[in-house]
Amino acid sequence: MHAQNDPLGTARSNSLKDLLLSRRMEIVCLISVIVLPGIWAILTFDKLAMVSEGWYAVYSKMIIAGKTPYLDFELAFPPVYTYLSYLIVSVFGESLIAFRVVGVFMTVGLTVLSYYIFKQIFPPWVSAFAAVVTIFTIMSGNAYVSYDYIQFYDLFNYLAFFLLLRSVVRSHNKEPVDLNRNLFLAGVSCALALLLRQTSGLIVSVYFVIFLILIILVIKSAGFKRRNFYFFLIGLSVPLIITFTWLAFIGALTPFLEMTVLSGSKGSLLDMLLGWVPRMFSYSTELSFIIIAAALCIAIVVMKRGFSPHPAGDRYDNIFYCVLAAFIAVMILALFFSLGLSTSLLPYWYSLLTPMFVFSFALGAALLLRIIIRIRKGEHVPVTEVAYVFFCGFIFAVGFGAGTSAALSTGQSALNYGFIVAIALSEVRKISKTKLRLGLNATVATLVVFFIIVVPVSTKVMTPYYWWGLTADNYSDACCETDISYFSGIRMTAEDKFVYEDFVAQTALYMGDDDELYCYSQIGIFYILAGKVPNVKAPIPWFDVSRGETILEDLEYLQNNNPKMIVFADHGEDVLKAHEDLFNGGNESGHRKMYEWLLECAEPSSPDYTVIEKYRLQSYDIYLMLRT
Numbered sequence: 001m002h003a004q005n006d007p008l009g010t011a012r013s014n015s016l017k018d019l020l021l022s023r024r025m026e027i028v029c030l031i032s033v034i035v036l037p038g039i040w041a042i043l044t045f046d047k048l049a050m051v052s053e054g055w056y057a058v059y060s061k062m063i064i065a066g067k068t069p070y071l072d073f074e075l076a077f078p079p080v081y082t083y084l085s086y087l088i089v090s091v092f093g094e095s096l097i098a099f100r101v102v103g104v105f106m107t108v109g110l111t112v113l114s115y116y117i118f119k120q121i122f123p124p125w126v127s128a129f130a131a132v133v134t135i136f137t138i139m140s141g142n143a144y145v146s147y148d149y150i151q152f153y154d155l156f157n158y159l160a161f162f163l164l165l166r167s168v169v170r171s172h173n174k175e176p177v178d179l180n181r182n183l184f185l186a187g188v189s190c191a192l193a194l195l196l197r198q199t200s201g202l203i204v205s206v207y208f209v210i211f212l213i214l215i216i217l218v219i220k221s222a223g224f225k226r227r228n229f230y231f232f233l234i235g236l237s238v239p240l241i242i243t244f245t246w247l248a249f250i251g252a253l254t255p256f257l258e259m260t261v262l263s264g265s266k267g268s269l270l271d272m273l274l275g276w277v278p279r280m281f282s283y284s285t286e287l288s289f290i291i292i293a294a295a296l297c298i299a300i301v302v303m304k305r306g307f308s309p310h311p312a313g314d315r316y317d318n319i320f321y322c323v324l325a326a327f328i329a330v331m332i333l334a335l336f337f338s339l340g341l342s343t344s345l346l347p348y349w350y351s352l353l354t355p356m357f358v359f360s361f362a363l364g365a366a367l368l369l370r371i372i373i374r375i376r377k378g379e380h381v382p383v384t385e386v387a388y389v390f391f392c393g394f395i396f397a398v399g400f401g402a403g404t405s406a407a408l409s410t411g412q413s414a415l416n417y418g419f420i421v422a423i424a425l426s427e428v429r430k431i432s433k434t435k436l437r438l439g440l441n442a443t444v445a446t447l448v449v450f451f452i453i454v455v456p457v458s459t460k461v462m463t464p465y466y467w468w469g470l471t472a473d474n475y476s477d478a479c480c481e482t483d484i485s486y487f488s489g490i491r492m493t494a495e496d497k498f499v500y501e502d503f504v505a506q507t508a509l510y511m512g513d514d515d516e517l518y519c520y521s522q523i524g525i526f527y528i529l530a531g532k533v534p535n536v537k538a539p540i541p542w543f544d545v546s547r548g549e550t551i552l553e554d555l556e557y558l559q560n561n562n563p564k565m566i567v568f569a570d571h572g573e574d575v576l577k578a579h580e581d582l583f584n585g586g587n588e589s590g591h592r593k594m595y596e597w598l599l600e601c602a603e604p605s606s607p608d609y610t611v612i613e614k615y616r617l618q619s620y621d622i623y624l625m626l627r628t
Helices: 007-044 055-064 080-092 096-118 124-139 149-172 179-194 198-217 226-249 253-262 269-274 285-305 315-337 339-348 353-377 383-403 411-429 434-462 494-510 525-530 548-561 573-583 590-602
Strands: 517-520 565-570 609-617 620-627
Touching (some): 007 315, 055 525, 096 149, 096 411, 124 315, 124 434, 198 383, 315 339, 315 434, 353 383, 353 411, 411 434, 573 590
C-alpha cells in the first residue's frame, strides 16, 4: 500500500524548514554586521598617530598624579569617560594601541546593537544592511575617533533606545516582555549617556520621558502602566545620585556644576540650543525651499496611507543580501588598497545630512498626527507606526543635541541613514512581483552602497582625519614604526616619526624632572611623550573643552612662571575667528589673548623664549620653544 498524503505533516515540514532557514539567515546577518565593520576597523586601527589624539590620556595621567577633576583641572564633561580612560591607562599603561583596540570593539559593538534595534521592526536582512549603513555613516565623520566619548555616548544611547523600543513593540504585540526590568535598564543606560555628554544626553532623556508619558496616556494599546514609568525614572536616577554623591563627598560638586551646566565653553545655553538651526539650511535658498517642500509632500502622503507591518524576507531576499554583503566587503578592501580607485570616487561626495534629517522630522510629525487622529476615532494603531514615531523622535533628539555643538553631525545622525534605508527596502519588499521587487531592491541598494558606503570610505582612505586644519596623510603612507613606547604597535608616517622622536630627544636634552612643559592647543599628546603632568587649569586649551576665563587664568600663571618648554601648535587666525563667531558672538575670547601671547613668544625678538625647532606636522606649524 502506498502511504496516504499528509497535508498537515507536509505543512509542518515546510514550516520547520522555513524556521531553520530563517534562523540560519539571522546567523548570517549577525556575522555580516560583525565582519563588515570589523574589516575596516582592523585595517585602520593601528595606522596613523594624530597629534590631536590623547586628550583623555592626559586627564588620566593627571588623576594618577593625584589631581582631581573639577578641583585641580577643568573638565567640560561629566566624569564617566574620564575615569573610564583612567581605568584603561591604569591597566594597560600609557599606550595608544590599547585605546585603538577598545575602538575596534566599540565599532563592532555599535553595529551589532544597531542591527538589533532595526530588527525590532524590520526583517533581519534589511536590519543588517541598515546597521552597516549606520556604522559606516558614523565612521565617515571628518574627525572620527573610534574610542572617544562620542562613541561611548552613542553606545549607551542606542542601548537605552533598544530596550525601550523592544518594550514598546513586544508590549503592543502582546508578546512576553518584562517591562519593569527593561525600563529600569533603559533608565540606567540613559543616565550613563547623560554622564558622558550632558547637553545631548539631557535632550534625549527629556525625549524619552515625554514619549513614555505619551505611550501611557494616549497609546493605551501599548500596555504601559505608570509603575513601568517609575522603574525608568529609578534607573535614570541611580547613576546620577551615585555620581553627585561622590562629587559632593570629594568637594567637587559645585565646580562640576559650574563647568558642565552653568557656564560652558561654547557660549550661552540659548545660543547652543538654537544657534545651529540656521546653519542647518546653509544651502542656497532654492535648495532649502525644495527640501522643505519635499518634506511637506512626504507628510501628506504618510498622512494618507500610513505604514503596514513589514513582511519577512524570502529566499530571494536572503540571497540578495548575501551577495550585497560580499560586494561591500570586496569594495572596502579594494578602496583601502587602491588609492587610484579611491581618488576616482572623491568627486561624487555629497552630504545628505540635512535632507535626511528633514525627511525623518516630517515623517515623524505626520505619523504622530495620524496616530492621534486614529485614536480619537477609536481605530487600531499599527505597531509599525508607533515604532516609526519613536524612531523619528529619537533621531530628532539626538540630532538636535549634536547640533548644539555647532551644526548637525553626520556621525550623530547615523541611525537616521540606516532608518531611511530600512524603510525604503521594506516598502519595496511589499511589492508582490518578484522580478520588479528584486530590481527595485538592487537599485536602492546600489545607490545606498555607492553614496553612503563606497564614496565615504574612499574619502576616508584619502583623508582619514580632518579637524580645523589638522589633516592626516592617507593610510598607505603610514609605514613607519618607532621605539617610543606610547606608540608601540602603531604605524605612522615618516614625518610623524621624525617629529615625535625629535621631540623626545629634545626633552631628554633640555628638560629636568622638575621642569614644566606647556602645550597649546589640542596637542596633549606631547605631555605623554615628555612624561610631564600639566600644571595649568586647562590641560587641553581647545575651544570645545576650555572656557575663556580659565584660559586667562592659565595665561596669567604662565606669564608669572615661564615654563621651561612650550609646544605651540599654530592653528591660525581663521580657526580662532571661526570659534569666536560661532560661540562668542564675534567678540574676542580668552583663547585669543593666549594665542597672541604665544605668537609673541615665537618671535625671534622674544626676550623670554627661543624657538629651537619648528615642525610641520599634519598641516600645522608647531614651534618648540625653550625658555631663554
